[in-house]
Amino acid sequence: MEGTVDAELFPRGRTTIAPGAVHVPEWLDAARQAELLAACREWARPPAGLRTVRTPGGGTMTARQVCLGLHWYPYGYARTVVDGDGAPVKPFPVWLGELGRRAVADALGPEAAAGAAYDIALINFYDADARMGMHRDSDERSGAPVVSLSLGDTCVFRFGNTENRNRPWTDVELRGGDLFVFGGPSRLAYHGVPRVHPGTAPPGLGLRGRLNITLRVSGL
Secondary structure (H helix, E strand, C coil): CCCHHHHHHCCCCCEEEECCEEEECCCCCHHHHHHHHHHHHHHCCCCCCCECCECCCCCECCCEEEEECCEEECCEEECECCCCCCCECECCCHHHHHHHHHHHHHHHCHHHHCCCCCCEEEEEEECCCCCEEEECCCCCCCCCCEEEEEEECEEEEEECCCCCCCCCCEEEEECCCCEEEECHHHCCCCEEEEEEECCCCCCCCCCCCEEEEEEECCCC
């Protein structure tokens, strides 16, 4: 893939993409990535497992999803999989909330993580053909930062503005192990995934495709 050799010669550094939006490469080490992958495989099992999300207009999202804590569906939250098998949503683990707060503290500083009681996870699986259109995470009542953890294949993550889905935006390469946090003035920025690069997952992880673990505070 283009840029691989350059990346090895010039290590990627922490980058502020917009006010309150920070990319931290290689935040998860190989052992932590393996632990998260094993957990995601358990969470993806039915009941309340990995599902195809259907939009109100009758379309489907190409990335498949499983939720923890509360179940997200377009455009709200429920305690059961109302657009799937109807089962109660799987619980949100305490350790995952602690990981989210540590991620925010590392990316934005400890003051940004203070009082952030993470209670929702949306886990999206992208195969080689999956995409995610530009959208905002606006169904929560809390303005706490959103935490995004990447596993597996590299993707192009498009981070836009807070007004609309159009330019200006910045395309960021998210690889397995990378952290992206957005809060403050960027909390309601539009963002999406226009492309996944298949076959780029870290060797030895045992994952074909991309997993994105998004942590949020519901405020509900």
